[in-house]
Amino acid sequence: MKDRKQHVIKMAHQLFIDKGFQATSIQDILDYSGIAKGTFYNYFSSKNELLIALFTTLYKQMEKERNELLIGQDPSDIEIFIKQMELQLEMNRSNNLTALFEEVYVSNDEELKQFIKIGSFKSLRWLYERFVAIFGEDKKPYLLDCASMFMGILSHMLKNYSIAVKSPHAIHLVVRYSVNRIAKIIEEVSQSGEQLLEPELLDAWSPNGKKNNQAFQQALHRIILNLKKPFTQNIGSKKQVELLDFIYEELINRQEPRLYLIDSVLDTLKKEPQLKRTAGMQKLEKFINEYVKNEK
Amino acid sequence: MKDRKQHVIKMAHQLFIDKGFQATSIQDILDYSGIAKGTFYNYFSSKNELLIALFTTLYKQMEKERNELLIGQDPSDIEIFIKQMELQLEMNRSNNLTALFEEVYVSNDEELKQFIKIGSFKSLRWLYERFVAIFGEDKKPYLLDCASMFMGILSHMLKNYSIAVKSPHAIHLVVRYSVNRIAKIIEEVSQSGEQLLEPELLDAWSPNGKKNNQAFQQALHRIILNLKKPFTQNIGSKKQVELLDFIYEELINRQEPRLYLIDSVLDTLKKEPQLKRTAGMQKLEKFINEYVKNEK
DNA sequence: GAGAGATTGTACCGATTGTCTAATTTGATA
DNA sequence: TATCAAATTAGACAATCGGTACAATCTCTC
Numbered sequence: 001m002k003d004r005k006q007h008v009i010k011m012a013h014q015l016f017i018d019k020g021f022q023a024t025s026i027q028d029i030l031d032y033s034g035i036a037k038g039t040f041y042n043y044f045s046s047k048n049e050l051l052i053a054l055f056t057t058l059y060k061q062m063e064k065e066r067n068e069l070l071i072g073q074d075p076s077d078i079e080i081f082i083k084q085m086e087l088q089l090e091m092n093r094s095n096n097l098t099a100l101f102e103e104v105y106v107s108n109d110e111e112l113k114q115f116i117k118i119g120s121f122k123s124l125r126w127l128y129e130r131f132v133a134i135f136g137e138d139k140k141p142y143l144l145d146c147a148s149m150f151m152g153i154l155s156h157m158l159k160n161y162s163i164a165v166k167s168p169h170a171i172h173l174v175v176r177y178s179v180n181r182i183a184k185i186i187e188e189v190s191q192s193g194e195q196l197l198e199p200e201l202l203d204a205w206s207p208n209g210k211k212n213n214q215a216f217q218q219a220l221h222r223i224i225l226n227l228k229k230p231f232t233q234n235i236g237s238k239k240q241v242e243l244l245d246f247i248y249e250e251l252i253n254r255q256e257p258r259l260y261l262i263d264s265v266l267d268t269l270k271k272e273p274q275l276k277r278t279a280g281m282q283k284l285e286k287f288i289n290e291y292v293k294n295e296k
Numbered sequence: 297m298k299d300r301k302q303h304v305i306k307m308a309h310q311l312f313i314d315k316g317f318q319a320t321s322i323q324d325i326l327d328y329s330g331i332a333k334g335t336f337y338n339y340f341s342s343k344n345e346l347l348i349a350l351f352t353t354l355y356k357q358m359e360k361e362r363n364e365l366l367i368g369q370d371p372s373d374i375e376i377f378i379k380q381m382e383l384q385l386e387m388n389r390s391n392n393l394t395a396l397f398e399e400v401y402v403s404n405d406e407e408l409k410q411f412i413k414i415g416s417f418k419s420l421r422w423l424y425e426r427f428v429a430i431f432g433e434d435k436k437p438y439l440l441d442c443a444s445m446f447m448g449i450l451s452h453m454l455k456n457y458s459i460a461v462k463s464p465h466a467i468h469l470v471v472r473y474s475v476n477r478i479a480k481i482i483e484e485v486s487q488s489g490e491q492l493l494e495p496e497l498l499d500a501w502s503p504n505g506k507k508n509n510q511a512f513q514q515a516l517h518r519i520i521l522n523l524k525k526p527f528t529q530n531i532g533s534k535k536q537v538e539l540l541d542f543i544y545e546e547l548i549n550r551q552e553p554r555l556y557l558i559d560s561v562l563d564t565l566k567k568e569p570q571l572k573r574t575a576g577m578q579k580l581e582k583f584i585n586e587y588v589k590n591e592k
Numbered sequence: 593g594a595g596a597g598a599t600t601g602t603a604c605c606g607a608t609t610g611t612c613t614a615a616t617t618t619g620a621t622a
Numbered sequence: 623t624a625t626c627a628a629a630t631t632a633g634a635c636a637a638t639c640g641g642t643a644c645a646a647t648c649t650c651t652c
Contacts, residue, residue, distance in 0.1 A: 026640065027638095035599080037600085039600075042599080148456045149449045151448075156447050157444055196469065197456060205459070323607095323608080332630060333631085334631065342609080
C-alpha cells in the first residue's frame with residue numbers, strides 16, 4: 001500500500017524530469033505507473049498534492065544526507081559546508097529540482113505556493129545558521145544579508161557558468177568561487193556596518209512566530225474545544241474527536257504544520273452532519289486561513 | 297488596426313497584472329477588450345504570442361527610458377547607473393514583470409523560452425558594459441562575473457527585503473546596498489585574480505557574434521551550395537532546394553534563428569535518399585551544433 | 593468463505609485552447 | 623455614392639485536461 005504510493009511518486013518523478021510538470025498529464029502518470037485513475041485520486045487529491053509529496057520525500061532525503069556530513073565534524077569547518085552545498089546542488093541537478101521549482105513557483109495553487117515558500121525559507125534559515133557557526137557569533141547582524149546574497153550569487157553564477165561551460169566540475173568550481181566571495185563580503189560589511197535584513201526577521205517569518213503567541217494558542221484551543229463538545233458524550237464519535245485533536249497538535253507542536261493534511265482532515269470533518277456548515281467549523285477554517293496560511 | 301492590436305495588448309496586460317498569465321483565459325481577454333475570438337487569432341497566433349508582443353513593447357519602453365537617463369551624462373558616474381537600475385526595477389514592479397517572467401520561464405513553448413532567454417542575456421550584457429564604463433577597462437576580465445553576481449544579489453535581496461519590509465524605498469535601499477557590495481567585490485576579485493566567466497563568452501552567447509563573422513558565413517554558404525548540387529538540374533526537386541535555402545536564410549538573417557524550425561527541416565532533409573547519411577549533411581549538422589547551438 | 597477495504601475501468605463534467613465558417617461591418621477607391 | 627475586399631463578429635466545434643462518480647472486481651484478513 002505504502003510502497004505502491006511511493007512507486008507512483010517515483011514514476012511521476014521520472015516523467016517530471018523527462019517532460020516537466022505541466023507537460024505531464026495525469027493520464028501519463030496512470031499509464032506509466034500502471035494504476036487506475038480512481039487509485040490515483042485515492043492516494044492524492046490532485047496533481048499538485050502528488051508534487052508536494054514528491055518534494056517532501058526529496059527534501060527529507062536532502063536534509064538527511066546534508067546533516068550526515070556534519071556528524072562528528074567541526075561545524076565551523078568551511079570545507080564541510082562546501083561539501084554540503086555541493087551535495088545539495090548535485091541533488092538539485094540530478095532531480096531537475098530547480099526547473100520543477102520555477103515551473104511551480106507561480107502556479108495558481110495557493111497551497112503549493114505556500115509549500116515552496118516555506119521550503120526556500122527553510123533553506124535560507126539553514127544557510128544563516130551555518131554561517132553563524134562558520135563565521136562566528138560576532139558577525140551575526142550581517143549574516144542574514146549574506147545568506148541571502150550567497151543564494152543569489154550561487155544560483156546566478158551556476159546558471160550562467162553551466163550555460164557557458166559544459167563541465168562536470170561546474171558545481172564544484174562555482175561553490176568554491178561563491179564561498180570565497182561571500183567570505184570577503186562578510187569581512188567588508190562587518191567593517192562598514194551596512195545592514196538590510198535583521199536576523200530577527202527569521203523569527204517573524206517562521207511559521208512558529210505566530211504560534212508562539214499566547215493569544216493564538218488560546219483562541220485555537222477554545223475553537224477546537226467548542227467543536228469537540230457534541231462528541232464528548234458519544235463514545236462512537238471517537239474518530240471526530242481524534243481528528244480535531246490532531247489539528248490542534250499539528251498546528252501547535254509541529255514545526256511546519258502539514259497544511260495539506262489539515263485541509264484533508266477539515267474536509268473529512270465537514271462531511272460530518274453534526275459539523276457541516278456550523279458556525280464553529282467556519283470559524284476554524286477562517287482562523288487557519290488567517291493565522292497559519294496568512295491569507296485574507 | 298495597429299492601435300486596436302495595441303489596445304488588446306494593453307487590456308491583456310492589465311489582466312495579467314491582476315490575475316497572472318496562466319490564470320487569465322483567452323475568453324477573459326476577449327471579454328475585457330471587447331473583441332471576438334476570430335480577431336484575437338487574427339492578431340496573435342496564440343496566447344504566448346500575445347505575451348511576447350507585450351514583453352516586446354515593455355522592453356522597448358524600458359530601454360528607451362533607461363538610455364535617456366544617460367544622455368549628456370558621464371557614463372562612469374555611478375549615481376546615473378543607480379538611477380537606471382531603480383528605473384528598471386520600478387518598471388518591473390509596477391508591471392508585475394518578475395512574476396510574469398517566472399510564470400513563463402519554464403513554459404513548454406520553445407519560442408517563448410528563447411525569447412525570455414534572449415531578454416535576460418541582453419540585460420546581462422548591458423550590465424557588463426555599464427560596469428566597464430564605471431569601473432574601468434582594466435577590471436574587464438572580472439566584470440562579467442560581477443555583472444552576474446550583481447543580478448543575483450539584487451534580485452534575492454530585493455525579494456527578501458520586500459517580504460520583510462513594506463517600504464516604498466525598498467528599491468532605493470536595495471540598489472544602493474547592492475552597488476556598494478559589488479564595488480567592493482570588484483576590488484577584491486581584481487586583486488585575487490579569481491575568474492569564472494570570460495567576457496568573451498558574451499560574444500559566443502550573442503546571436504550576432506558568430507554570425508557577423510565572415511568565415512562563418514562563407515563556410516555555411518559553401519556547405520549549403522554543396523548540398524544543393526544534386527538538385528539544381530532536377531526541376532522536380534524544388535522543395536529540397538527551398539528547404540536548404542531556408543536554413544541558410546534563417547541562420548544568416550534572422551536575429552534569433554528558430555532552432556526548432558531548423559531541426560525540423562533537417563529531419564525532413566535527412567529523409568531524402570540523396571542526402572541521407574551523406575558527408576555533406578553530417579557536416580551541416582555538426583556545423584550548426586558547433587557554431588549556432590554552441591554544443592559539443 | 594464472508595466481508596471490508598483497495599483497486600479498476602469507464603463514463604462523465606466543466607473549463608480551456610485553438611480551428612473554422614458564414615454573416616456582417618468597415619473603409620478605401622472609383 | 624456604389625462597390626468590393628479586408629477586417630471583424632458570433633458561435634459551433636474538436637481536442638485535451640483535471641477532476642468526480644460509481645459499479646464491478648480483486649485482495650487480504652479473520
